[in-house]
Amino acid sequence: MTDTASSPSLVSSPAPQREERIGFLLVFLSALMWSFGGTIARFISVDDSWTVVFWRSVWAAAFLLCFMVWRDGWRGTLKLFRDMGLPGLAVGFCFATASTAFVVALAYTTVANILLMQAGVPLLAALFAWALFRERVTVSTWLAIAAVIAGVAIMVSESLDGAVSPIGDGLALLIAFMFSIATVITRRFSSVRMTPATCLGTILAAGFAASRASTFTVSAGDMGFLFAFGVVNLGLGLAFFATGARLIPAAIAALLGTFEPILGPIWVWLIHSEVPSGRTIIGGAVVVTALLVHIGLEFKRQTRPQRAGVTGVPSPN
Template sequence: MVSRGVTVPLSTLREERKGWLLVFLSALMWSFGGAIARFIENSDSWTVIFWRSVWAAAFLVCFMVWRDGWRGTLKLFRDMGLPGVAVAICFVTSSIPFIIALAYTTVANILLMQAGVPLLAALIAWALFGEKVSRATWAAILAVIAGIVVMVSDSLHATVSPIGNALALLIAFSLAMATVFTRRYANVRMTPATCLGTMIAAVVAAPLASSFEVTGRDMGFLFAFGVVNLGLGLALFATGARLVPAAVAALLGTFEPLLGPIWVWLIHNEVPSARTIIGGTIVFAALLVHIGLEFRRQTHPRRPGVTGMPSPS
């Protein structure tokens, strides 16, 4: 695509759109986490973390072996280096607090706190690596923050645990860091990094779990929790986030906290408050408008003086 001195290769646009789709699908998979967790009867958070992480690690290993073979998989682990280790740690510090936070607050509170991830990712990418963020993306981010303020304002009362909110903030920061590192080191395949993160989580949870025994019913939901929600979500994210700017990847990830409370509402009748619904509507509208503008930008020539999103390097 050519526009007054600016040429954008068609292959670049296709890769970026592929990244959009993959990151959205990862958010969709992650959004089922709260609904699945509510089906699990085992009350020991560390037992849940252990089995969820084990199933996720098993899925990711099988995925990489199917895609790259045993030798290719081992090479991916060797080549991920420190950026891969950093991403693994980020996912450990997001997956473990999620399960623990469920014991202190609602699924809606945990997930909707994550709507701040786009702003955090944009700020981190700008501060550490000088990655530019378009005005349209900043506007969408501010709208998302406005929506989350409306939602969180309803939970500022004595019945909400500060521990739950603190863990939710830790999850948001960790996901923002993982998004930035994945985008910054786009040449590094991050699937083994996410796999390493699940392995570390399992090792951490093992000595803290009261028992590894769970019912057959719970194991079925733990399998879905680990494979579909965590493992598949991580694989999609690791593949797609390196193809789009960090702020855009984080913005698409906001579909997780937006959809998550809806599934819990529909399946478990955990009804969100009026402010949660209003704030969620603001977030959803901001996402739809931004996505529409981005596709318009990609299919129409840019006018002089208008700064668009940086293309993947």
């Protein structure tokens, strides 16, 4: 019989590793849903941005509410809203601000500028998580963040003409700031279910847009695309993100979110026949390579056995 006390034992934690991998998948799926935004928006002919924000938010709120009622029942859904507390209110406010600012910013600045600002989300999330909660950020994560920012900068460099819109670029920066804060809060308060918080965010966005919209009347065709814009792009994306971001570090969740600006041009190319430029392809390749390498390293780290006593797991005696 082996004396386990005399030699270091190898300890594995399959349950947390499984949760982390589920978190990876869900956050990636959220980025996938969000990446359809530009493609869907190209089909919408509504001129008033606030009308688009209103209907997009209404459909997203309806989807999220139906999803929670289907999953938890009416009583369970009401309990989720009551239990989310201040962290949930903060996350709801952040998502309401970010989703509204995204649609409005498109009227003032280029998509390139917005994407460049969003490339800073992983860095902001990592800094906030470290400064506020001392969440450790590995060297490989910092390197991946730097590579992502460089890759997105290459992607949008052809579209940066030097024209600065204070309103548009300010809104783009606000999107990055709010999204990074929501990511950190979701991770920090992982015991709180944040799906009701995202639903609250869409309700807040719809209410604010309703006070600003010039009209609520849209054609049947536009309403169909607004339904997809709200349910698939925003609602389903928020549901995936709120569930997955609580399972993985904030910096990694934000990194996975950068798949959105990479996949977005691909859908526009395939559906609207807009061929991406050479720099877009090169920059996208840099970002995807950095993300895949980093994810591979994380999976390798998870499957590597750890010695007892090193990770805080006591040795049997």
